[in-house]
Amino acid sequence: MTKKMFASDNNSGIHPAIMEAIAQANDGHVPAYGSDLYTAAAIKKFKEHFGEESEVEFVFNGTGANVTGLKAMVRSHQAIICTDGAHINSDEGGAAEGFIGGKLLAVPSADGKLTVQGIERHLHNIGNQQRSQPKAVSISQCTELGTVYTIEEIKEITSYAHANGFYVHMDGARLSNAAAHLGCSLAEMTVDAGIDMLAFGGTKNGLMIGEAVVCFNKELASELKYIRKQGMQLGSKMRFLAAQFERLLTDGLWLDNARHANKMAGLLAEGLMKFEGISLTQPVESNAVFASMPKAQIEQLQEKHSFAVWNEAKNEIRLVTSFDTSMEDVESFLGDVRKSFS
Structure with missing residues (x-):
């Protein structure tokens, strides 16, 4: 897969x-x-x-x-x-x-x-x-x-x-x-x-x-x-x-999908905030996480994960979750963030 x-x-x-x-x-x-x-x-x-x-x-x-x-x-x-x-x-x-x-x-x-x-x-x-x-x-x-x-x-x-x-x-x-x-x-x-x-x-x-x-x-x-x-x-x-x-638009599928994506973004943001040197640059209110982290960590993470560098001057990245993002996906990313700081 x-x-x-x-x-x-x-x-x-x-x-x-x-x-x-x-x-x-x-x-x-x-x-x-x-x-x-x-x-x-x-x-x-x-x-x-x-x-x-x-x-x-x-x-x-x-x-x-x-x-x-x-x-x-x-x-x-x-x-x-x-x-x-x-x-x-x-x-x-x-x-x-x-x-x-x-x-x-x-x-x-x-x-x-x-x-x-x-x-x-x-x-x-x-x-x-x-x-x-x-x-x-x-x-x-x-x-x-x-x-x-x-x-x-x-x-x-x-x-x-x-x-x-x-x-x-x-x-x-x-x-x-x-x-x-x-x-x-x-x-x-x-x-x-x-x-x-x-x-x-x-x-x-x-x-x-x-x-x-x-x-x-x-x-x-x-x-x-x-x-x-x-x-x-x-x-x-x-x-x-x-x-x-x-x-x-039937049986709330639109809402279920969106709620799940938002929840995954929230969990991703919570995990990122536990690392010293990482800060959120926008409140997490939907399925997007904007965060600033050291450039060395960004470069290391990009070897394994696909995400956008939103503002290079500020070392700001954007992470977007979807209806099919899983807890395993979130944990995998946060695990690699942990490794990048070790």
């Missing part, structure tokens, strides 16, 4: 129940492009979690989900306010600006979170025809640093944004992990908190492939299917994307 990795939850396998759902969907011929019973069943599940008014479009990947949703909100002369570490700003190859044509206005953030004060700094050029005009705010839940917005923090952002005529987009690649941490429903963090558009993640939580664009704002929903097609995110054999989500 291939060794487990802590580099990313994208490295994990497919949950057995999801694999079974794909196999069950592989039965004969059905209409293409989402006109099938599997897609209808998956959309029904989304409405159970997010409300009857939500509109759902399935796409292939997280970048596709983000740019599809954002393009429905922003025209080419407009801008999106986000943090400097936001996935759309730092890890999507300029896809947002390239596909939408608008501009990203990045705000520095030490903990990955955007604040009202951060949004406010980009309001001084409203009405100036020589500057891109802010029209949307984008936040990530969980953030790229593993931190989690409280529901109150999200509401504060959405209230301020809406008061200034902005839409609010949420990159929810790890939304399930955030819900597991907060002990709340998926709706409480999103539609109930004022989010207009959500990119809901599946790949990082046990799916083989697939994300979903979930729209809560009726005035934005009508254009989504056309944007998805133009953005090359419309799958012809949609049933195989949809069947995964239908299963993920």
Whole structure:
């Protein structure tokens, strides 16, 4: 069996129940492009979690989900306010600006979170025809640093944004992990908190492939299917994307997977804190552990384990756990940390 990795939850396998759902969907011929019973069943599940008014479009990947949703909100002369570490700003190859044509206005953030004060700094050029005009705010839940917005923090952002005529987009690649941490429903963090558009993640939580664009704002929903097609995110054999989500959102599988990943990250963090010379650089609130350790230990550990060096100048690493991370995986890593200090 291939060794487990802590580099990313994208490295994990497919949950057995999801694999079974794909196999069950592989039965004969059905209409293409989402006109099938599997897609209808998956959309029904989304409405159970997010409300009857939500509109759902399935796409292939997280970048596709983000740019599809954002393009429905922003025209080419407009801008999106986000943090400097936001996935759309730092890890999507300029896809947002390239596909939408608008501009990203990045705000520095030490903990990955955007604040009202951060949004406010980009309001001084409203009405100036020589500057891109802010029209949307984008936040990530969980953030790229593993931190989690409280529901109150999200509401504060959405209230301020809406008061200034902005839409609010949420990159929810790890939304399930955030819900597991907060002990709340998926709706409480999103539609109930004022989010207009959500990119809901599946790949990082046990799916083989697939994300979903979930729209809560009726005035934005009508254009989504056309944007998805133009953005090359419309799958012809949609049933195989949809069947995964239908299963993920049934019987709490999404939450079980996320809770387990979060628990493994917590245990990993607890173990690391026992070593002198290692310190956590962010609170562990999801399935990511950010820690600083001596460079010699990092280099030695990388000979046996796969993980990201997040900030070389600070000797900061990132360890990400998954639904299939085991106690043995955690203990193996911590055992090698112990050896590196001996």
